[in-house]
Amino acid sequence: MRLFKTVISVGMLALFSTASVADAWQEREILSRVREQLIRVNKLLVEAESAGMNNQSRLRMEYRSIRDDLNTVEDGILQYLSAPMDPAAIVPLDGGYTDYQRAHALPRPDANLSRERALPMGYKK
DSSP states (O other), X not given: OHHHHHHHHHHHIIIIIHHSOOOHHHHHHHHHHHHHHHHHHHHHHHHHHXXXXXXXXXXXXXXXXXXXXXXXXXXXXXXXXXXXXXXXXXXXXXXXXXXXXXXXXXXXXXXXOOHHHHSOTTOOO
């Protein structure tokens, strides 16, 4: 029963937490915690398998299959977390903070670049 509750908890965390999170870093943090929970569930499955070795029931749990599936999910999360994130766009600095600087400033090559164009897609000021 404890194993069932743990698996359900991990599933609920994966489904609902990441759906409502917009920030990429929060998503990565949550996925990292999901991966940690999958590792714990895998250890519980090993424990349950060893406890049920002498079980003479006609129904047998396919622990190897469950662990393989969990390992596949864990590997997918690890691969996603290991992929490099897109670099953030750099917003050019104005540099003209005083009247003197503005009057004597050389024209910048990117002077016509607006702040909206410099921000990454999806970001608003």
